[in-house]
Amino acid sequence: MMKQQRKTEVLFGWVLAFWLSSVVNSESKVELRTSAEVKAQCDQNVALQCDIISSRPLKIILFSWVDSREMKELCVVNATGVFPSPGVLCDNTNNRLTLTLTRVMPSIQSNYVCKLRSNLSITAASTTVTLQECLRTSEHKVFQNESKVECQFFGVYPEGRVHWFLGSENITESASTESQQDEEGLFNIRSTLPTQAGTEPYNCSLWTPSSGTYSSHKLLPYSRGEDRISSGTRTRSRLLWVFILVGLIIIT
Ligand SMILES: *[C@@H]1O[C@H](CO)[C@@H](O)[C@H](O)[C@H]1NC(C)=O
Ligand SMILES: *[C@@H]1O[C@H](CO)[C@@H](O)[C@H](O)[C@H]1NC(C)=O
Ligand SMILES: *[C@@H]1O[C@H](CO)[C@@H](O)[C@H](O)[C@H]1NC(C)=O
Ligand SMILES: *[C@@H]1O[C@H](CO)[C@@H](O)[C@H](O)[C@H]1NC(C)=O
Ligand SMILES: *[C@@H]1O[C@H](CO)[C@@H](O)[C@H](O)[C@H]1NC(C)=O
Numbered sequence: 001m002m003k004q005q006r007k008t009e010v011l012f013g014w015v016l017a018f019w020l021s022s023v024v025n026s027e028s029k030v031e032l033r034t035s036a037e038v039k040a041q042c043d044q045n046v047a048l049q050c051d052i053i054s055s056r057p058l059k060i061i062l063f064s065w066v067d068s069r070e071m072k073e074l075c076v077v078n079a080t081g082v083f084p085s086p087g088v089l090c091d092n093t094n095n096r097l098t099l100t101l102t103r104v105m106p107s108i109q110s111n112y113v114c115k116l117r118s119n120l121s122i123t124a125a126s127t128t129v130t131l132q133e134c135l136r137t138s139e140h141k142v143f144q145n146e147s148k149v150e151c152q153f154f155g156v157y158p159e160g161r162v163h164w165f166l167g168s169e170n171i172t173e174s175a176s177t178e179s180q181q182d183e184e185g186l187f188n189i190r191s192t193l194p195t196q197a198g199t200e201p202y203n204c205s206l207w208t209p210s211s212g213t214y215s216s217h218k219l220l221p222y223s224r225g226e227d228r229i230s231s232g233t234r235t236r237s238r239l240l241w242v243f244i245l246v247g248l249i250i251i252t
Contacts, residue, residue: 030054032114032125040104042134042157042186048127050114052095058118063092065099068126069110075099106131106157106185131157133208133215134186140204140218147196149220151204153189158210162191165203 031053040046048065052058063077075090075097076083084090089100101108113126136155143150151162159179163172177191193202205217 029056030058030116030118030121030123032116032123034114034125034127036126037128037130039132040101040108040129041132042105042136042155043103045100045102046104046108046129048099048101048112048114048129050097050099050125050127052116052118054095054118054120056120058120060116060118062115062117063097064115065090065097066113066115067110068113074112101129104129104131133157133211135206135215136186138206138216138218140220142220148192148194149202149204150190150192151206151218151220152191153187153206153216156187156189156206157185158208159187160189160215161207161209162189163205163207163214164191164193165205167200171202 033051033053034049038046038048050063050065052060052063060077061079064073065075066073072085074085074088075092077090077092077097082090082092087102089098089102091098091100097114099112109129109131111126111128113124115124116122134155134157135153138154139152141150141152153160153162159181162175162177163170164175165171171193175191175193177189179187179189181187189206191204193204195202201219201221203217203219205214207213208215
């Protein structure tokens, strides 16, 4: 709690410093251009760009991308060169500093601040990164022997809920669902539903409360054991007829 407060104070100090310097140096017209918001996709790379817009030539003293939540410098450009911190890529060409976050996970959601200290002014701009819905894979199983059906969803973010339907009937209450968050911040969800003799398939859906949408649904055909056996016998008797016909043709 104390740490959080301290971070907020430091951040506020920075914001104030940038605001004051922008007022004092408003005639120098140095601006940083960033996207206000970037939506990232799980497991993908995301690039944040920061462009220096200046009407006059300037000399870069320090140009950087900072994670404001962690108070960590991710890309630093100074007189010596470009210095990326581990796990990120940095590129500085034509007054554009690009920070690339690789294989993103929920933990990268933060506010990223681009800072410039030049011989003309001190400026900053920021980009908020949020993660879009993630779903890596899903598995659906029918256990004829145990009279149950099961749905599993892996790498889900934000946390979802499993809803079950039989036709238009909501049978979610009969299911048992467990959810676990892995070390990367993604959820693995497993839901099991006891089955009854029915003709309709079970509809297993993944509901994302934060967006109010279904991100995945799958129909699980559940048939009783007898049905499978009867369809097997039908195939076998059809084969028998073929043999009889072939036999007749050979004889004649
Ligand atoms: C800032 O640096 C640039 C490039 O070195 C130079 O052309 C310019 O005169 C400098 N401006 C000031 C105000 O020092
Ligand atoms: C530039 O930044 C790097 C990394 O932060 C640092 O090691 C180096 O001393 C800096 N160089 C100058 C001239 O400030
Ligand atoms: C039912 O079958 C599954 C494989 O399809 C097996 O893993 C499970 O142990 C079986 N359960 C029983 C009670 O035989
Ligand atoms: C289905 O039932 C679940 C659990 O009772 C509930 O949270 C959900 O809103 C229901 N969905 C629909 C579409 O009726
Ligand atoms: C399964 O249920 C979901 C959620 O209610 C619905 O959007 C979807 O159309 C259903 N699928 C089928 C084939 O009934």
